[in-house]
Amino acid sequence: MSDATFLGMPAFPAAAAxxxxxxxxxxxxxxxxxxxxxxxxxAVAEQDDWEQLREAGRAVKERTLRHLDRxxxxxxxxxxxxxxxxxxxxxxxxxRRIVVGxxxxxxxxxxxxxxxxxxxxxxxxxxxxxxxxxAYETDLAELIVQLGHxxxxxxxxxxxxxxxxxxxxxxxxxxxxxxxxxxADLDDDPRRLAEAARRHLREKFLxxxxxxxxxxxxxxxxxxxxxxxxxxxxxxxxTLPETLxxxxxxxxxxxxxxxxxxxxxxxxxxxxxxxxxPYTSTWTGTTADDGPRAFHLVLVDAGxxxxxxxxxxxxxxxxxxxxxxLNVCPVxxxxxxxxxxxxxxxxxxxxxxxxxxxxxxxxxxxxPYASSLCGACYEVCPVKINIPEVLLHLRARIAEEGRGRLVxxxxxxxMAAARWVLSRPSRLTAAQRAGALAARLVAxxxxxxxxxxxxxxxxxxxxxxxxxAQTFSAWWKRTHR
Amino acid sequence: xxxxxxxxxxxASPSTHGTMRIALFITCLNDTLFPATGRAVVTLxxxxxxxxxxxxxQTCCGQMHFNTGYQRDCVPxxxxxxxxxxxxxxxxTPSGSCAAMVREHHGRVAEVSGDDxxxxxxxxxxxxxxxxxxxxxxxxxxxxxxxxxxxxxxxxTCHSLRMLGVDDRPLxxxxxxxxxxxxxxxxxxxxxxxxxxxxxKNADTSVAMCTDKVRHVLATxxxxxxxxxxxxxxxxxxxLSRLRTGVNVMHLxxxxxxxxxxxxxxxxxxxxxxxxxxxxxxxx
Amino acid sequence: xxxxREEAEMNARTEVLDRxxxxxxxxxxxxxxxxxxxxxxxSRGGSPSAGSTAAGELLAERLAEYGASxxxxxxxxxxxxxxxxxxGLGAGSxxxxxxxxxxWLCALDPDRVLTDEPRLPVAELDRAGAVVTTVAAxxxxxxxxxxxxxxxxxxRALTLVPDVHVCVVRAGQVVATVPEAFAAxxxxxxxxxxxxxxxxxxxxxxxxxxxxxxxxxxxxxxV
Numbered sequence: 001m002s003d004a005t006f007l008g009m010p011a012f013p014a015a016a017a018x019x020x021x022x023x024x025x026x027x028x029x030x031x032x033x034x035x036x037x038x039x040x041x042x043a044v045a046e047q048d049d050w051e052q053l054r055e056a057g058r059a060v061k062e063r064t065l066r067h068l069d070r071x072x073x074x075x076x077x078x079x080x081x082x083x084x085x086x087x088x089x090x091x092x093x094x095x096r097r098i099v100v101g102x103x104x105x106x107x108x109x110x111x112x113x114x115x116x117x118x119x120x121x122x123x124x125x126x127x128x129x130x131x132x133x134x135a136y137e138t139d140l141a142e143l144i145v146q147l148g149h150x151x152x153x154x155x156x157x158x159x160x161x162x163x164x165x166x167x168x169x170x171x172x173x174x175x176x177x178x179x180x181x182x183x184a185d186l187d188d189d190p191r192r193l194a195e196a197a198r199r200h201l202r203e204k205f206l207x208x209x210x211x212x213x214x215x216x217x218x219x220x221x222x223x224x225x226x227x228x229x230x231x232x233x234x235x236x237x238x239t240l241p242e243t244l245x246x247x248x249x250x251x252x253x254x255x256x257x258x259x260x261x262x263x264x265x266x267x268x269x270x271x272x273x274x275x276x277x278p279y280t281s282t283w284t285g286t287t288a289d290d291g292p293r294a295f296h297l298v299l300v301d302a303g304x305x306x307x308x309x310x311x312x313x314x315x316x317x318x319x320x321x322x323x324x325x326l327n328v329c330p331v332x333x334x335x336x337x338x339x340x341x342x343x344x345x346x347x348x349x350x351x352x353x354x355x356x357x358x359x360x361x362x363x364x365x366x367x368p369y370a371s372s373l374c375g376a377c378y379e380v381c382p383v384k385i386n387i388p389e390v391l392l393h394l395r396a397r398i399a400e401e402g403r404g405r406l407v408x409x410x411x412x413x414x415m416a417a418a419r420w421v422l423s424r425p426s427r428l429t430a431a432q433r434a435g436a437l438a439a440r441l442v443a444x445x446x447x448x449x450x451x452x453x454x455x456x457x458x459x460x461x462x463x464x465x466x467x468x469a470q471t472f473s474a475w476w477k478r479t480h481r
Numbered sequence: 482x483x484x485x486x487x488x489x490x491x492x493a494s495p496s497t498h499g500t501m502r503i504a505l506f507i508t509c510l511n512d513t514l515f516p517a518t519g520r521a522v523v524t525l526x527x528x529x530x531x532x533x534x535x536x537x538x539q540t541c542c543g544q545m546h547f548n549t550g551y552q553r554d555c556v557p558x559x560x561x562x563x564x565x566x567x568x569x570x571x572x573x574t575p576s577g578s579c580a581a582m583v584r585e586h587h588g589r590v591a592e593v594s595g596d597d598x599x600x601x602x603x604x605x606x607x608x609x610x611x612x613x614x615x616x617x618x619x620x621x622x623x624x625x626x627x628x629x630x631x632x633x634x635x636x637x638t639c640h641s642l643r644m645l646g647v648d649d650r651p652l653x654x655x656x657x658x659x660x661x662x663x664x665x666x667x668x669x670x671x672x673x674x675x676x677x678x679x680x681x682k683n684a685d686t687s688v689a690m691c692t693d694k695v696r697h698v699l700a701t702x703x704x705x706x707x708x709x710x711x712x713x714x715x716x717x718x719x720x721l722s723r724l725r726t727g728v729n730v731m732h733l734x735x736x737x738x739x740x741x742x743x744x745x746x747x748x749x750x751x752x753x754x755x756x757x758x759x760x761x762x763x764x765x
Numbered sequence: 766x767x768x769x770r771e772e773a774e775m776n777a778r779t780e781v782l783d784r785x786x787x788x789x790x791x792x793x794x795x796x797x798x799x800x801x802x803x804x805x806x807x808s809r810g811g812s813p814s815a816g817s818t819a820a821g822e823l824l825a826e827r828l829a830e831y832g833a834s835x836x837x838x839x840x841x842x843x844x845x846x847x848x849x850x851x852x853g854l855g856a857g858s859x860x861x862x863x864x865x866x867x868x869w870l871c872a873l874d875p876d877r878v879l880t881d882e883p884r885l886p887v888a889e890l891d892r893a894g895a896v897v898t899t900v901a902a903x904x905x906x907x908x909x910x911x912x913x914x915x916x917x918x919x920x921r922a923l924t925l926v927p928d929v930h931v932c933v934v935r936a937g938q939v940v941a942t943v944p945e946a947f948a949a950x951x952x953x954x955x956x957x958x959x960x961x962x963x964x965x966x967x968x969x970x971x972x973x974x975x976x977x978x979x980x981x982x983x984x985x986x987x988v
Binding site: 028031032033035036039048049052053055056059060062063066067068069070071072073082087088089090094098101138139140141144157159160163164167190191193194195197198201202205206219222224230231232233235236238239240250255257258260261262264265268272274275276277278279280281282283284287289290291299301305306308309311 | 770773774777778780781782784785786787788789791792796797798801802803804805806807808827831884887888891904906907908909914920921922925926943944946947948952953954955956957958959960961962963964965966967968969970971972973975976977978979
């Protein structure tokens with residue numbers, strides 16, 4: 001499920017329009033985001049020092065990013081000293097090649113995988129498949145997506161767009177083709193669905209020799225990697241195989257062990273609305289007689305240094321992938337994740353994807369506009385990423401890039417015209433008169449109904465107000481002179 | 482954009498009532514389409530014993546340009562704003578999002594312009610207050626002596642709520658209105674889907690959000706939906722009107738301006754000039 | 766690894782570091798990491814105080830909310846309680862890691878006890894009915910047990926593969942907050958933080974207990 005698989009998708013407005021027609025999707029999303037929103041609110045409300053934790057989290061990330069080279073070198077030094085091997089990848093292609101090569105070095109033909117955003121971003125599964133290596137996703141939601149030949153639509157719960165009945169069908173239809181089949185009498189009770197996943201994956205965990213994971217945090221001062229999870233599939237992958245390959249974006253570093261005390265309070269409450277997630281694993285290199293004998297850490301840039309170079313946009317790299325911003329976003333709640341055309345959907349995706357991939361495609365140029373700027377995302381972000389600020393910043397970047405075009409977009413012309421009108425009260429008055437006259441011509445029974453052209457985007461669904469006989473300025477002039 | 486509540490000390494403290502120079506920033510949208518709101522602000526403030534000026538050189542805060550990415554096109558608008566309101570003690574505006582634009586982004590526009598004099602002028606400009614902030618924080622009134630015998634529900638617009646942090650000031654003002662039947666709006670803090678040019682660029686999503694807002698409004702059984710921003714009300718009201726729901730939309734100022742002697746009608750009978758019943762407001 | 770691969774990786778390392786330095790040209794060269802302030806105004810310690818009975822009780826309450834079975838017991842009750850618990854689990858064998866206090870094992874049927882010496886193959890762990898361990902620390906407010914592979918805890922696979930994990934916690938090991946726990950833990954050891962039995966919220970964001978990790982978590986808190 002790489003970002004490559006999203007290429008060729010329509011840009012957000014069109015993708016959203018078709019998602020909005022999917023009543024099943026709308027229902028699934030409304031239910032799921034509603035549940036998680038109230039759970040998060042309760043978990044945050046009982047933490048009296050929440051704002052202090054957020055500020056500490058933000059500050060730790062700021063310190064890290066401003067001195068990232070130094071911390072990455074520290075990670076490399078400590079991981080190496082603890083028996084691990086560190087690899088560096090400039091882009092997705094290089095990261096894929098490194099991981100495929102490492103798996104091939106073991107001679108194995110299959111790997112078990114822990115849910116990882118960065119491996120989706122770089123399209124690792126497809127590269128492994130091309131090399132004849134089977135990659136089994138072991139997170140329940142990832143398994144649902146993989147078995148359904150589908151794409152993830154949420155950072156935490158990639159199958160949020162599927163309800164229990166759909167999941168049952170996917171399991172019944174596809175599990176048998178990849179291993180232990182689902183029991184024939186499987187119903188849609190989530191317990192039984194989880195049980196079917198347990199049985200299906202058990203044999204794979206027990207025989208796996210190689211695992212691929214992401215990491216949630218990398219501690220520079222100790223070289224410790226951290227995986228935060230719920231199901232135990234992470235522990236299986238991190239513990240049982242002989243070789244562990246962990247792929248991490250370069251922004252995953254935190255300076256000190258102590259910093260984890262901040263993020264392990266912020267992340268679970270923001271993410272699943274729990275006081276603490278069921279399992280968190282930390283490991284440092286390799287340990288004699290416990291866990292994998294070989295540990296590889298692949299550090300991936302893939303556009304992150306482009307984001308880092310932008311002092312305003314940089315804060316998007318604070319993200320700890322909790323997905324709280326998705327869950328509160330009124331846009332995400334209605335259109336789901338696929339419309340964002342990236343493995344990073346929702347508000348964070350709208351600021352991250354155009355920075356990682358650049359603003360050359362229609363999809364990426366549309367993303368910063370996929371927001372009503374309501375600010376709910378910023379309010380919940382555990383590391384205080386000012387998403388509306390970055391959205392506005394990216395909109396300005398896109399508009400500036402449009403300035404150089406030989407044939408300006410109609411929007412640019414409209415904006416220039418509006419600027420001209422609004423620059424002088426006399427011009428505004430003239431425009432108001434003209435507009436009022438035009439509106440009166442098209443109005444019927446005191447309403448402005450459907451209009452042709454670009455205005456139809458408003459008037460197809462909403463009446464437009466009829467301009468009054470007298471503007472406020474005219475009234476003031478008449479009564480206050 | 483900041484989410485901190487507005488707590489800067491005001492240059493115009495309540496004690497300076499009588500001599501305070503208050504300017505009204507009507508906003509281009511209200512001037513053009515919703516003059517009744519502006520008249521209501523004037524009526525209300527004069528009733529409370531204050532004189533309001535309307536600097537005629539004002540036009541627009543530049544929000545539409547800024548939020549769509551055309552920051553450089555904002556420069557002349559920001560300059561005009563700073564010049565038009567220079568010298569006043571306070572500016573009051575019946576729009577949460579325009580107040581937020583001025584307070585949060587005019588500095589940035591000045592920075593983009595590279596014009597140090599503009600930056601200085603923006604910094605020196607008087608503080609802009611959204612109406613409910615001005616009434617509660619500056620004038621220290623919560624009961625403005627209004628009378629409005631209708632069932633009303635209140636939608637807290639996003640920029641008032643999250644950028645300005647007006648909190649429950651509008652509700653405090655509404656609760657003190659005599660005759661009002663104030664009912665709580667479900668999922669009130671959810672965006673209505675207006676979002677400026679978002680309503681056009683992402684019209685489908687915008688309408689989907691609006692539909693849910695309309696559903697919550699209808700569930701209250703209110704006759705009137707009230708808010709502190711006519712842009713959001715134009716959006717929700719446009720849908721309420723298209724669907725012939727009979728629910729009227731009214732700016733907070735118009736409800737607060739309404740008294741027993743000079744009532745503003747809150748019903749949505751067909752109006753001769755507009756679907757906004759408020760057009761029939763008696764003007765002073 | 767071939768020479769060519771190694772060379773490519775060295776080039777990549779150099780280039781990524783160069784890109785980072787170029788990207789950060791707005792950061793003054795004289796700035797040190799500690800010049801970027803990190804205010805740690807959040808609470809570090811807290812009530813109930815570490816090691817108190819109240820801390821043990823809060824831990825019990827929070828773990829129970831996750832779906833763990835929790836029993837508050839006195840020191841002399843640990844062995845009989847453990848014996849009854851294990852007897853109630855059916856016939857499977859019980860893995861006991863090295864260093865587990867022998868005085869707590871006296872009520873266990875010795876025929877059912879498996880030790881990890883020599884190292885148990887994964888298949889055998891999979892057949893085992895349960896594992897009984899101690900902990901390195903526990904966090905009351907979050908309902909968290911921390912395992913660090915120390916005495917009585919064993920390697921990580923032991924507490925992962927068997928379907929039942931029985932865990933004995935001394936009240937003295939219970940701290941109130943996450944920061945207190947991090948101050949006490951040793952980062953070089955592989956750590957596992959356990960907050961309830963395995964669970965998932967992946968189906969309609971509804972929490973279901975019991976996926977790949979132990980589906981049953983029994984906790985004895987010695988107060």
